[in-house]
Amino acid sequence: xxxxxxxxxDHYAGVPLTFLGTIIKxxxxxxxxxxxxxxxxxxxxxxxxxxxxxxxxxxxxxxKANIEGELxxxxxxxxxxxxxxxxxxxxxxxxxxxESSIFNLATSALGFLSWCRKNxxxxxxxxxxxxxxxxLLTATCGAVNRVGFHAFHNEGLYRGDFLTKxxxxxxxxxxxxxxxxxxxxxxxxxxxxxxxxxxxxxxxxIIAKATISDEEQTDVRAVISQMYEGFDKEKHPVILVNSNxxxxxxxxxxxxxNYGDVIKLILDYNSDAVILLTGAPAEKDGAQLxxxxxxxxxxxxxxxxxxxxxxxxLYSVSKFMLTNDSGPAHFASITDMHTxxxxxxxxxxxxxxxxxxxxxxAGMSCSPCVSASNHRKTPCTDNQCIQIITPEWVxxxxxxxLDELSK
Numbered sequence: 001x002x003x004x005x006x007x008x009x010d011h012y013a014g015v016p017l018t019f020l021g022t023i024i025k026x027x028x029x030x031x032x033x034x035x036x037x038x039x040x041x042x043x044x045x046x047x048x049x050x051x052x053x054x055x056x057x058x059x060x061x062x063x064k065a066n067i068e069g070e071l072x073x074x075x076x077x078x079x080x081x082x083x084x085x086x087x088x089x090x091x092x093x094x095x096x097x098x099e100s101s102i103f104n105l106a107t108s109a110l111g112f113l114s115w116c117r118k119n120x121x122x123x124x125x126x127x128x129x130x131x132x133x134x135x136l137l138t139a140t141c142g143a144v145n146r147v148g149f150h151a152f153h154n155e156g157l158y159r160g161d162f163l164t165k166x167x168x169x170x171x172x173x174x175x176x177x178x179x180x181x182x183x184x185x186x187x188x189x190x191x192x193x194x195x196x197x198x199x200x201x202x203x204x205x206i207i208a209k210a211t212i213s214d215e216e217q218t219d220v221r222a223v224i225s226q227m228y229e230g231f232d233k234e235k236h237p238v239i240l241v242n243s244n245x246x247x248x249x250x251x252x253x254x255x256x257x258n259y260g261d262v263i264k265l266i267l268d269y270n271s272d273a274v275i276l277l278t279g280a281p282a283e284k285d286g287a288q289l290x291x292x293x294x295x296x297x298x299x300x301x302x303x304x305x306x307x308x309x310x311x312x313x314l315y316s317v318s319k320f321m322l323t324n325d326s327g328p329a330h331f332a333s334i335t336d337m338h339t340x341x342x343x344x345x346x347x348x349x350x351x352x353x354x355x356x357x358x359x360x361x362a363g364m365s366c367s368p369c370v371s372a373s374n375h376r377k378t379p380c381t382d383n384q385c386i387q388i389i390t391p392e393w394v395x396x397x398x399x400x401x402l403d404e405l406s407k
Contacts, residue, residue: 001099007375009102014132018160021139025162034144034164039123039186040069043116043141045134046127047075047097050082051330052175055354056127058205059179060088066187072119074112074137081308082327086208086334093119109137116141123147125182129169129372135159147186149178149372152194157373168194169372175350176205207354210334216313220306224317227300228274233317236274237405239266240302240314240321242328243290244279249376251345251369251383252325256286260293261391262322267296269395270402276318278328279303320401322394329353340398344386345370345378360397362388 001009042063046052053075064071073089075082077096083089095115098104124141126148128134138146139162150166151157165185170178177200185195224238225231243259245252263275275294277287281304291301306314311328315321315335322340323329325348329341333355340358341348347368348359367385370376 001101001105004377006099007377010132010375014136015158018132018135018139018158018162021136022160022162025139025160037122037144039063039067039145041072041119041121041123042067042069042186043072043074043121043124043143044127045074045124045137047099047131047134048079048128050079050327051351052127053079053082054085054207054330054333055176055351056179057086057088057208058176058354059183061208062180062183062204063186064088069122070119072121077108082331084309085210085312085331088208112137113140113142116143123186125186126163127179127182130157130159130375132159135162138162145186147182149182150194154373165191166194167196171350171371173200173349174205174352176354180204205354207333209336210312210316212313212316212335216310217317220310220313220317223305224274224276224302227302227305228298231274236272237270238318239273239275240278240318240323241275241290242278242321242323242326244283244286245324245326249345249370249378251378251380252342252386253383254324254342254344254386254389256290256293258389258391258394259322260290262394263290263294263299264296265391265395266398266402267294267298269399270405273298273402273405275299276302276305276314278314278321280308319405320398322398325351329357333357338401340394342386342389342394344383344389345380358397360389360394362386364388 070093071089072093074095076099080096095112098108121141121143123145124138124143126134126138146163147165148163149169150163167182167185180200181196221233266273277290279287284303287301287303291299311331312335315332315337318337320338321332325341325343325346329339330353332339333353338356339353343359343361345368348361352359362385364385369378369380
């Protein structure tokens with residue numbers, strides 16, 4: 001299903017269903033008050049964003065350090081692989097929901113209900129920003145402790161009243177700290193309204209790093225050598241460019257020609273640099289258009305050349321990456337590779353990578369124009385917030401990293 005179809009279902013079916021569900025839940029709880037229990041088997045719900053599966057990792061590690069049971073996760077099928085990069089959640093503890101069609105969505109959601117009971121889920125944290133679908137999953141999974149973001153007095157974000165601990169979403173601090181506040185609420189032995197009333201320091205959102213073997217690096221370098229004859233890891237610094245952005249927010253995309261012009265400037269500045277155009281196998285044709293525009297044997301269409309789980313090894317043998325505000329910026333954060341990330345309709349204050357990174361952001365008066373309150377859908381068809389960023393601006397921003405290569 002496309003993104004707008006899913007948004008419409010979430011709104012037009014989700015609002016009445018959550019309203020009806022709230023009435024039923026409140027009635028049942030009135031006659032049979034739920035018991036207070038200490039979190040043991042904790043489920044996290046985050047369906048739609050691959051990058052968020054990385055950003056939430058500090059919160060997941062905090063949960064694991066404070067419970068005696070198991071950590072579980074539910075995510076859309078296409079995004080499951082992002083959880084496998086750090087393996088914080090066991091493979092058998094991940095449930096996938098098939099979003100390819102309404103029928104598959106419904107049947108896998110029903111299967112989720114029995115899966116939760118089989119695994120004796122007692123606590124759930126809904127990581128999504130005001131999704132009615134995940135609110136319904138939260139309400140029906142059988143968990144006694146139910147934590148998530150609550151709208152309070154905000155209009156237009158209704159998704160029922162199923163939560164036992166309600167957290168105030170903070171649009172002015174990084175989303176990783178918002179996730180930590182959800183964990184704090186779950187672990188708290190007292191009620192607050194709203195949660196969480198403490199300062200969350202930066203050292204609580206330090207991302208874990210992937211363990212990468214020499215063999216994995218050798219395998220990736222072998223692929224590079226196959227695609228660039230004469231590749232020498234000592235002579236040729238590898239620079240990655242990810243020009244793709246997901247369909248969730250097409251306003252994030254920077255023009256291919258802009259990427260091409262930056263690549264030309266890099267290749268002219270460093271005569272040994274090798275540029276790899278990364279992406280999924282389905283993005284290979286688009287990457288080829290960019291490679292053709294650059295017209296250099298040192299600019300290589302690398303889309304689909306390595307498997308997803310080989311990305312950390314690729315990042316570990318590369319000097320830096322230029323990318324749109326999308327998943328790869330977050331995947332790279334589990335390595336020490338530096339990223340330069342283009343932001344437009346979203347803000348790095350909320351979604352910046354947790355790894356070594358430099359955001360490139362114009363900060364126009366209309367930006368950011370997407371948020372939790374509009375379900376990340378903007379009316380903008382003229383994304384000047386990203387168009388105003390010039391190739392020269394980007395090149396000058398990453399130039400200090402190029403200078404380091406010559407030292």
